[in-house]
Amino acid sequence: MIKPTVREKKNFGFADVPEDTSFEAGYLVSVNSGWRSIRPVVNTDKCIGCMQCYLYCPDGVISIQENKAVIDYDFCKGCGICSKICKPGAIGMERER
Template structure:
């Protein structure tokens, strides 16, 4: 199951569990604010090899068939995708 952003973000006394056990993959904050540069994919150049998908430390690139799609909510802009791309199809702007 892929962790995802939830509606309920703040927890009052009653909502806090007794134990330290909670639903897996419960996200309340995004990481987009970490980014100073944003990767942009040039779909003309992209050959759909999926290297960017494989090597993304945050797992924010998904392959929609042969097209990589970036989840900008959680991309930190590290630029590994741009470096790994064999066709230089990703640029950080």
């Protein structure tokens, strides 16, 4: 019988999270944005630098620079999770042209 895998629950702090994007850390090695149909766009006036998007992006392509979120479009796949998680509504999804 196959047993379900229960993910270990543990608390972690910012010090436990890598500071760089996945690409800079060497995890993503080839550009994967070719099939993206929509892209996240950060409104820097609304961004408060809370790092939630940085923590939740499944591809680790968001970095925080000068207290604002910056997205690496070469590796962003356009899933929209960052837009959903951003409470101030600083990330809008725009159609690719």
